[in-house]
Amino acid sequence: MTAYLRITGYSDEISVLPGGTINFMVSCDGVDTYRADIVRVIHGDMNPAGPGVKEELIRTSVSRNYEGRKQQIHTGSSVIVPAHPVLDELASFTVQCMIWPTTPGKAEQCLVSRWDTRSKGGFQLLIDADGAVALRVGNGKGKVETVSAGRAMLAREWYFVGASFDAKTKRIRVYQEPQRRYAKIDTGGRGQATSKLGSAGVGAGPLTMAAYHQRTSKGRTLTAGHYNGKIDSPRLARRALDRSEMEQLMRRTVPTHLQEVLVGRWDFSREIKGIRIVDLTANALHGETHNLPARAMTGYNWTGENAKWETAPEQYGAIHFHDDDLYDCGWEVDFSLTVPSTMKSGCYAARLRGGEHEEYIPFYVRAPLGKPTAKILYLAPTASYLSYANLSVAMRGKKVEMMSGRLVQLSAWEQHLNENPELGASQYDEHSDHSGICYSSRLRPILNMRPKVITGLAGVGSGVWQYNADTHLTDWMEAQGFDFDVATDEDLDREGIEVLKSYSVVITGSHPEYTSTRMWDAFYAYTQQGGRLMYMGGNGFYWRVAYSDTLPGVMEVRRSAGGTRAWAADPGEFHHSFDGQHGGLWRFQDRSPQRLVGAGFVAQGFDICTYFRQTAARNDPRVKWAFEGVGKEELLGDFGLVGGGAAGLEVDWVDRKLGTPPHALVVAQSENLTDLYLLVAEEVLISTPDSMGSANADIRGDIVFYETPNGGAVFSFSSISYCGSLSHNDYKNNISRLTGNVLKRFATDKSF
Amino acid sequence: MDLYPAFGYRAGRLTVTIEAGRLMYTVNHNMKHVAEEFMRNPIGHHSPELQRVLMVFRGEPLEGKYVLICTKPFEEWQLATLTGVRGKPVKLIKDKFFSSVEDAEREVFRLRWKKYTGHELNL
Numbered sequence: 001m002t003a004y005l006r007i008t009g010y011s012d013e014i015s016v017l018p019g020g021t022i023n024f025m026v027s028c029d030g031v032d033t034y035r036a037d038i039v040r041v042i043h044g045d046m047n048p049a050g051p052g053v054k055e056e057l058i059r060t061s062v063s064r065n066y067e068g069r070k071q072q073i074h075t076g077s078s079v080i081v082p083a084h085p086v087l088d089e090l091a092s093f094t095v096q097c098m099i100w101p102t103t104p105g106k107a108e109q110c111l112v113s114r115w116d117t118r119s120k121g122g123f124q125l126l127i128d129a130d131g132a133v134a135l136r137v138g139n140g141k142g143k144v145e146t147v148s149a150g151r152a153m154l155a156r157e158w159y160f161v162g163a164s165f166d167a168k169t170k171r172i173r174v175y176q177e178p179q180r181r182y183a184k185i186d187t188g189g190r191g192q193a194t195s196k197l198g199s200a201g202v203g204a205g206p207l208t209m210a211a212y213h214q215r216t217s218k219g220r221t222l223t224a225g226h227y228n229g230k231i232d233s234p235r236l237a238r239r240a241l242d243r244s245e246m247e248q249l250m251r252r253t254v255p256t257h258l259q260e261v262l263v264g265r266w267d268f269s270r271e272i273k274g275i276r277i278v279d280l281t282a283n284a285l286h287g288e289t290h291n292l293p294a295r296a297m298t299g300y301n302w303t304g305e306n307a308k309w310e311t312a313p314e315q316y317g318a319i320h321f322h323d324d325d326l327y328d329c330g331w332e333v334d335f336s337l338t339v340p341s342t343m344k345s346g347c348y349a350a351r352l353r354g355g356e357h358e359e360y361i362p363f364y365v366r367a368p369l370g371k372p373t374a375k376i377l378y379l380a381p382t383a384s385y386l387s388y389a390n391l392s393v394a395m396r397g398k399k400v401e402m403m404s405g406r407l408v409q410l411s412a413w414e415q416h417l418n419e420n421p422e423l424g425a426s427q428y429d430e431h432s433d434h435s436g437i438c439y440s441s442r443l444r445p446i447l448n449m450r451p452k453v454i455t456g457l458a459g460v461g462s463g464v465w466q467y468n469a470d471t472h473l474t475d476w477m478e479a480q481g482f483d484f485d486v487a488t489d490e491d492l493d494r495e496g497i498e499v500l501k502s503y504s505v506v507i508t509g510s511h512p513e514y515t516s517t518r519m520w521d522a523f524y525a526y527t528q529q530g531g532r533l534m535y536m537g538g539n540g541f542y543w544r545v546a547y548s549d550t551l552p553g554v555m556e557v558r559r560s561a562g563g564t565r566a567w568a569a570d571p572g573e574f575h576h577s578f579d580g581q582h583g584g585l586w587r588f589q590d591r592s593p594q595r596l597v598g599a600g601f602v603a604q605g606f607d608i609c610t611y612f613r614q615t616a617a618r619n620d621p622r623v624k625w626a627f628e629g630v631g632k633e634e635l636l637g638d639f640g641l642v643g644g645g646a647a648g649l650e651v652d653w654v655d656r657k658l659g660t661p662p663h664a665l666v667v668a669q670s671e672n673l674t675d676l677y678l679l680v681a682e683e684v685l686i687s688t689p690d691s692m693g694s695a696n697a698d699i700r701g702d703i704v705f706y707e708t709p710n711g712g713a714v715f716s717f718s719s720i721s722y723c724g725s726l727s728h729n730d731y732k733n734n735i736s737r738l739t740g741n742v743l744k745r746f747a748t749d750k751s752f
Numbered sequence: 753m754d755l756y757p758a759f760g761y762r763a764g765r766l767t768v769t770i771e772a773g774r775l776m777y778t779v780n781h782n783m784k785h786v787a788e789e790f791m792r793n794p795i796g797h798h799s800p801e802l803q804r805v806l807m808v809f810r811g812e813p814l815e816g817k818y819v820l821i822c823t824k825p826f827e828e829w830q831l832a833t834l835t836g837v838r839g840k841p842v843k844l845i846k847d848k849f850f851s852s853v854e855d856a857e858r859e860v861f862r863l864r865w866k867k868y869t870g871h872e873l874n875l
Contacts, residue, residue: 002841046825395834395842401817402810406795406853407860408819409829410842415821419841432838454825460795460853608796674797694797 003029004416007068007352007359008423008445010329012553014382015364015488018341022363024350025331027445028068034354036335037063041347041362043475044451047462050641051475051727053452055351058343062335068354071332073422073444074291076226077325078211079266079277081287086263087114088202093263094237095125095135096162096175096246097209098300100230100318102433104131104153109323110212110225111161112234114203117214120144122203124212125163126225127153132189133176135163140201149176149189155229157187158300166240170195175243179300207264207285209234210293210321220330221290226323228433232299233317236264252314269317272296272309272577274550292327292439292554294320296577298570307572310580316572322431326424327554328443339365345373345485347380347474349451360450362467367485370502375747376484377503378474381512382442383489383519383545385467386555389446392417392425393566394456405607405676409456409463413447423447427557428566436567441554457606459643459721469642469723470509473536476726477507480740482747492519493547500526505746510537510723511650514545514557517581524596530710532746536739538701538720539601539650541593544586546578558583564604564680587658587682595659598704599652599718605677605693609648609721611638612668612703623665623705626715626741630734636668636703637735642724646735648673649720651701664706670719673699711751715742779805781871787861791875794857809864818860820853829856 009026016022028034042054095112103109104127111133113124121140128134131152138144153159158179165172174191205213209231211223235249239261248255254262264285270278272295277287289295296309299318306312337350345367349360364380367373394400394408395418401408417423421432427440448455448467455465464472477484485503492499493516500506500522512535515523520541527533543563546556559565560574563585576583586592593600613635618627630636637646647670654660677693684691693699701718708714717739725735786802798806815836820829821844831848835841850856865873 048826395819396814396838398814399811401819402807405798405806405810407856408817409822409853410819410832411822411825415841419839421839452825454822456820456822672797675800675803 002419004412005359005447006031006357007034007354008447009334009350009352009359009361010443010445011350011361011363012443013363014442015366015491016339017366018339018343018368021336021338023333023336024361025071025329026066026068026334026352027071027331028354029070031068031354031357033065034068034352035065037351038337039349039351041349041451041471042478044453044468044471045462045464045641046452047641050462054475055451058348060337060340062337066334071329073326073329074222075326075422075424076211076223076323077289077291077293077321078223078226079209079287079319080221080290081207081264081277081285083204083206084283084285086283086285087207090202090238090263091167091199092165092238092240093123093200094162094164094239094241094246095123095235096160096249097234098158098232099161100156100158100300101127101153101227102155102229102435104155105129106228108225109227110208110210111227111231112209112236113212114207115212116140116201116204117212119201121201123165123200125161127227133159133161133174134191135165135172135174137165137172137195137197137200139197139199143197145193145195145197147172147174147191147193149174149191151176151187151189154178154187162246164240165195165200167199171240175246207287223290227321228323228431230297230318230320232268234264234266235262237261238263267317268295268319269299269313272313272316273548273579289319291325292441293322293325294438294577296573296575298572302572304572307574308582309575320435322433322435324421324424324432326422326444327439327441347486362449364486364488366487366491372485372502374483374485375504376477376482376743377500377506378477378484378486379492379506379508380470380486380488381509383514383516383555384509384512385446385449386440386442387427387514387557388466389440389442389449390417390423390425391448391455392429396429400457403606403676404457405674406460409454411454411456413453417447430567436559436569438558438569439554439556443553459606459649460608461643462641462724464642464724466511469511472641472723472726473507473509476723476731476736479727479731480736482743489516489519490547492522497522497525500531501529503531504749505532505534505743507534507743508536508540511720512537512540513542514555515541515543515586516545516547520586520591520596527596527708527712527714528710530712532712533597533714534742534746535597535714535716536723538652538718538722539604540652541586541596542601544581544583544589546576546581546583548578560584562588562682564601564682585682592655592658593652594655597716598660598664598706598714599654599702599716600658601680602651602653602683603673603677603679603693603699604650605674606649607643607674607676609640609643609645610670610672611645612636612647612670612701614668615666617665618667620665622707623667625745626667626705626738628741629737634734636738637722637725639728639733640721640725641727642721646722646725647701647719652716652718653698653700653702654704660704661706664704666702666704668703670701707752713746713752715746775808777804777808779808779865779868781869787865787873787875790861791858794854794861808868809861818863820856823849827851829853831856831860
């Protein structure tokens with residue numbers, strides 16, 4: 001397990017006001033000392049064909065040497081119920097739940113346990129190494145017995161599982177019952193044994209689910225034996241119940257004679273939006289989830305009639321656990337920066353250097369609330385950075401080389417992720433059990449959200465994507481003398497239109513793909529109230545996402561039916577756990593990108609890019625000003641650091657039916673995308689053979705302009721690769737000219 | 753064909769028979785004009801026939817698949833192969849360094865041509 005990157009870190013905040021504090025957490029692997037500096041990130045693309053890396057050193061009180069130390073990441077999700085005296089009184093007991101295992105047979109996986117690792121005392125209801133349910137009991141003096149149901153389970157099927165231990169008769173019983181029958185195979189099993197242990201021991205510490213408690217270190221509960229799959233309706237009783245009594249514990253109303261033997265009856269369908277686990281008994285053995293297992297998951301009793309969990313929560317009593325879930329690394333703080341008022345709003349990073357090793361932890365400084373220091377606001381698309389955080393598709397995706405028309409190019413950060421999977425992957429990846437990753441956290445090192453990162457997928461040339469690609473835009477604005485403030489998606493989600501309304505123009509990044517409802521509403525209101533929006537990318541405003549009202553630094557997406565998606569949410573699991581809303585494409589919530597910015601995702605390809613050809617509409621007096629200094633026969637952006645052209649990677653087109661305003665002007669359209677550019681899935685109701693670039697005129701980007709009420713306007717450039725053309729020929733080119741004309745005009749108060 | 757692990761890891765006596773489909777399009781040495789086209793222009797607009805050949809080459813399973821390791825950004829790449837196993841490092845190929853991605857593409861095309869047609873591509 002090689003560490004290709006020897007210094008990694010993250011911060012607790014990504015966006016901060018002057019006077020605010022950011023904590024930086026760092027781990028060093030074989031680096032004894034590192035120097036931390038604060039830099040302003042200007043241009044992060046190392047391509048020698050471009051302006052090269054530019055950063056400005058900022059003098060701060062935290063800029064000095066620090067001692068390097070290794071900090072661990074503990075992955076795997078679980079439920080932790082704190083220790084309680086009632087757990088210490090268990091002699092006989094019954095433990096049961098419904099499960100939907102996804103990797104039975106992949107090592108031992110714990111389901112429900114109260115276990116003391118040191119003395120090997122207590123109990124574990126687990127899946128054994130052969131994929132069968134088993135009960136493990138230990139007497140706390142080193143003697144352990146395990147009784148198995150003896151038959152491997154099928155993956156992705158519901159089972160009733162449980163076990164009982166009778167302290168008097170010493171009888172152990174184990175149950176494994178599939179909820180669906182198949183002819184020719186039977187994966188049900190029963191285990192029975194008479195224990196030779198004097199007692200089962202009561203274990204120590206917390207009660208855990210989907211893992212067992214390994215130890216507590218620095219106040220953190222560390223777990224092992226992580227389970228992959230769903231658990232629904234766990235129950236713990238203080239008597240060895242018979243099978244019929246175990247069945248009665250599953251009823252909505254438990255008979256009173258059984259209520260008194262119940263120790264815990266956990267209902268995962270309560271408080272789905274957060275991490276709290278509710279126990280319905282008087283013992284109030286409430287707990288919390290750790291590492292964000294997926295909630296709002298269909299339970300064993302989901303009928304399929306109701307797909308919105310808020311209206312049928314009783315059918316969503318399952319939590320899907322993963323052995324590679326990660327929310328908050330929980331590292332100790334290395335240093336804290338309090339942002340001085342002299343630090344202008346902009347894009348910054350903590351730059352860490354030790355020997356030949358280097359790490360950047362990016363953050364943004366905002367302008368003081370209500371006191372903009374520029375007319376332009378750059379809205380950093382941090383939700384999109386989060387979705388792509390630790391993108392692992394290059395090494396795992398089967399079609400990556402085919403789609404990019406080139407050999408897959410891997411950098412050190414991708415090799416590091418491959419061998420250090422505890423860093424977690426992106427929302428484009430699958431968990432180890434092949435379920436889609438729906439939560440992404442920034443409370444962990446994000447290796448591809450840094451300057452200098454090369455992402456081979458992102459076309460020939462620079463190979464930049466998201467964070468590093470957006471430095472093309474911020475560098476260009478600075479080089480052209482445009483002052484701008486910065487805020488982030490998270491700020492917009494939290495504060496709404498207040499973030500935008502003091503600015504004459506708001507400008508996006510190259511790929512603002514992920515948008516929460518509050519963000520969408522704020523953007524739209526801004527354009528309707530006279531604001532000017534410049535959409536500098538492609539495939540923007542595409543996915544609806546949710547932040548949590550209670551959990552910082554994490555974002556949720558459900559890749560629901562329809563859409564160009566890296567994994568598919570299962571039926572019934574299209575609604576966010578964080579806010580209950582229907583997730584997936586904004587198009588299917590009747591808010592297509594065309595409604596917000598005039599153009600929406602139509603095609604993608606990852607080899608080379610192309611130019612835009614101006615249309616007759618560019619001569620319309622309403623928009624002609626944008627083309628001052630640009631000849632009408634000129635091909636726009638037949639050059640660029642990203643794919644060699646301003647039009648490409650992911651491109652958008654207008655569509656009146658999807659909401660492009662009726663008065664919109666399409667001023668340029670791309671031509672000549674290769675055959676690796678294909679129509680997006682949602683535009684293909686029935687597959688036809690002409691879905692590729694050279695055969696289909698729909699595969700293009702449309703540059704579009706329109707006015708909005710109250711003197712506002714929108715200009716959309718409809719291509720991810722657009723910003724890569726801005727610096728060509730020392731910023732003297734027709735893309736720079738066009739963009740500069742628009743930005744200058746949009747930044748004035750002159751009404752449209 | 754990647755089989756969805758629907759039947760559990762090492763699931764004991766359970767056996768599942770699934771037939772993977774067979775790709776009918778094959779690459780043979782008579783298609784040398786396609787190789788010449790690729791050598792002239794490894795990355796960019798390709799004829800439909802070259803695209804079909806590249807789909808075969810680029811559609812290989814992950815195990816043993818060629819990748820480029822960026823050893824010096826924008827300067828040097830090294831050829832390697834994937835293991836197809838999550839978490840296992842790539843296998844670097846000794847002495848296969850390139851100073852341009854186009855050269856790397858041509859080299860890998862030759863290697864794959866030999867593998868699929870049995871013939872050396874002397875281009």
